Amino acid sequence: MPYRLGEVIISRETIARRVKEMAAKIAEDNGRDKGITFVGILTGAAFFLTDLAREMPEDLDVRVDFMSVASYGDGTKSSGVVRIFHDLKSSIEGKNVVVVEDIVDSGLTLSHLLGILQNRNPASLKVCVLLDKYERRKTEVNVDYCGFRIPDKFVVGYGLDCAGMWRHLKDIKYVIEE
Ligand code: 5GP
Secondary structure (H helix, E strand, O other), rough: EEEEEEEEEEEEEEEEHHHHHHHHHHHHHOEEOOOEEEEEEEHHHHHHHHHHHHHHOOOOOOEEEEEEEEEOOOOEEEEEEEEEEEEOOOOOOOOOOEEEEEEEEHHHHHHHHHHHHHOOOOOEEEEEEEEOOHHOOOOOOOOOOOEEOOOOOOOEEEOEEEEEEEEOOEEEEEEEEE
16 A cells, blocks of 8 residues: 555544534624525535534524535545536525535635635635645635644545545544655
8 A cells, every 4th residue: 555644633632622613603603694504525524514513503504515526536636627526405595605625725626616606696605624734725715714724744534535545534644655
């Protein structure tokens, strides 16, 4: 195998604490009037979004929908290609939308996606990412909620994969290329 797991960069306890804080902030900023529609980007963000949604107050109108967008090949380098494989089930017109992504790197995936979603006339459109590799940005993306800023190193776990592996890890770890 050309890759092996490296050290933990963010532990499960730290992730859980931060997800709680982010949920509280999102609930405070949005929600009271129109509720919140989370749009999760499959597959990576599914893990983060299910934890985030469960931390939202019970009395808020919280909806969850998913889209599947691909920008990465099988390894650790971007293919530069952005394709939509699976679209939302429901209309987001007039909704307070929070797009949930596992990681923002070049920003190409998110900026492409935000353009598409903005055309559907949501009441508001915000971005929530668990991880931000800010040093690698190629295009400007306004991130409203960010879990952790991380250095430019490939990571896996908590939904993030390497050639399909290691999404199931509870902690976020570095990957070492051999
Ligand atoms: P962007 O379009 O911002 O360059 O790429 C975003 C996508 O790249 C993420 O959704 C994720 O699939 C992938 N990606 C970027 N950096 C990493 C990383 O360190 N680990 C993993 N597993 N995926 C990454």
